[in-house]
Amino acid sequence: MRFSGRLAGLARPLRFPTLEELKVSKPLPAIGFVTALEDENHGYFGGYLVLSLLGRPLEFHCTTPVQPNQAQRILYGPTLRAYVLADLIGQTLLAKSQLPVQAVLTDQREMLGLTLLSDDIVACIESMPTVDSEAEPTDGPSLMLTNYRVFGTPSCLWHPEAIQDVLQSLASHVDVMEPFERIRAAIREAQRITDPATDSQHGLADAA
């Protein structure tokens, strides 16, 4: 169980926090990036990268392949993908991470379901549409960052001002979409190393 802000308000802690729970400490000057790849043979691979504000890697986790079976495909229907990405992959990866971050960015809208599963600020980042009319309206918080749009779902409770400084700082050093490329390369490498028999470098595709 994660040590949330609400629990922090208890008069007396029930026990000492474990290392896992230390994640709830004050966010470090770091940003998390989470994304997933999809492979038609093996399923979904997720990756979570924590970067310093200079863009240097601090921590990385990736999943083994997650493969829904036929029954799950039927039962979850159109929500299967969002469930796999957010509930299974994203939540697991964030739970594994030890570094508390200022925000978690994703390049996949389905991953925004993490908002309901995590205490972290979760936002999706997309390239700015070239034509204004192409921009999909969002009811959640949003902000513009150089050539990108950062937004959350209506259920997101974060305020743009809470992350604008840190994102601006990161964007002065890093193209904020670039870390997702690193994650994809690392997932392919991890998959190749840990399971050479299923070297699916060519099969792995961006789930987006």
Add this chain to the structure above:
Amino acid sequence: MPLDYQSRSTNQRPAVHSVVGDALHPEVCEVRNLSAATTLEYGVDCVAVDAGLAGPAGVTVPLAFARVKTVGVMFPAGSQLLRKEPQPERVAKPTTVDAPTTLLTHQVADDGEENIPLIPITCTRIRPPRDVVKLEDRLYYLLQPPLEQIFANETLEFPFRPFKYQFDGVAFLYPRNEAVLADEMGLGKTMQTIVTMRLLFQQGHVRRAVLVCPKPLVTNWQREFTLWAPELPLTTIEGKQSRREWLWENAREGVLIANYESLVRDRACLAAIEEPFDLAVIDESQRIKNSSGTTNEVVCSIPRKRSWALTGTPIENSVDDLVGIFQFVSPGCLRPQMKIPNIRRSVEDYIIRRTKDQVLTDLPPKMFRDADVELTPEQQNSYEMAEKEGVIHLKELEAALTIQHVFELVIRLKQICNFDPRTGSSAKFDRLRVDLEECRASGRKAIIFSQWTKTLYELRERLQEFGPLEYHGKIPSRQRDGVIETFRNDPSKHVILMSYGAGSVGLNLQFAGYVFLFDRWWNPAVEDQAINRAHRIGATGPVTVTRFLAAGTIEERINSILEEKRQLFNAVFDGATVRKQGLSRQEIFGLFNLRFPDSGILEEAA
């Protein structure tokens, strides 16, 4: 579910009831118009029927996925950050559910001018080499930001933006403990090495490094370090023995610069070093091509964790040159007499080589002119006489004949091709003088190479009108930088006379537009080094290279062998095939149609 069918229809006629609906919500209804029942003579009795349904069958469908397994790594910087950070309570999230929008476009500088966003044009990633096997280590390299972003980082200042291929070179060196940077001369091996070292120092992977280079290049390295890594502490190992010993023992951080000559003398100091260098770099690494030489032995004895070799000519004579270099870079990787395909396979992950043609498409062109001159009558007489006498002498030697005897004759003939020893007549000089007139008229500068200082002295006397400067082994080291500066800045100095030995490596003379090879060196790699003093990054105009060759002489015969050596180089680095591997004794004797006494043994001679 069993149902009771003891009901009758309202008209007291037997009726048939049926169960409809699904198993969870059964409904009983009367079946009307069942003509078959009403027309039966015996009527129809309603009885209780056990439908045999013990209950709706349930199928268990697992809704949860198996636990998702992960692989993860915490990098040192992350651990450090985690340890430093106190753990106060988390700040509560804002509770508003508004959906405000904030515009964050470009950063605005204090002076009100909008900064240009740092979107790199190119993206050069660090790839882990093959010999890095731990997943954590491979991920560490893969997850580094593109080098362009590191360069854009304001915490690291660089004098100017490197070329894309230079980023590639840095990305190649950075993750490698064993590497050979074998770019063609003039592509910036020095800069790529220093930048990579700077990154490694900055990230704490290297605290102490040693760089070994030829003595004349020490000042060049010092200057380049100041330019590309001004914060790195530099220590030059020089001076008296006691001072050098003290420096070897006490310079515990930063970069130590040593030269090959002093390193050999300081071998005892190397043996006494307790903690290995994090990185050892050897420049002009062809210096250790001889595997059994003292320099090779001493360089290989440097205690070190990483070994990088820099050379524009990894193969000068034979593939065994590479074996010598790899004794330092990766001992055991290569063995003498390995076949070329095996060598290619063994070294391909360790070597990076780019040529100007591949990467500098906008470098001014390099134009070759082969000046095939006919000897003057005086030279021709001297030449024929010397050759005739020499060959007779060689044949008379019979069993006592050695390769030194042949070399003596070759040198004598080549010198006659430069200047007639009796009259001073020179067809090459006559041609050179005309070319230099053109050079001076265009306001450009020329470099003239010869392998003999005697020839350079002769040229100095005859070229006074062009203000010749000298740069060769007889010029003291402390004066050499001044010579180069004068050549660079003094408009009255149009010519610099250089020996291949002193002037072929490490110098930046890109302001010179003309290069003359007054005589030819024994192998093409050294000639290429010489030419590239002028034809390198920063060259402002085309470089014209004039290669003098006395027609119908020993020079022509040697030239054909040099061409074969070029083919050898291409065989290892470009995949072409080659028939011969170098200048063998057999071939040297063949210059005079002589037969080598022991024809079964081939030995590299030049």
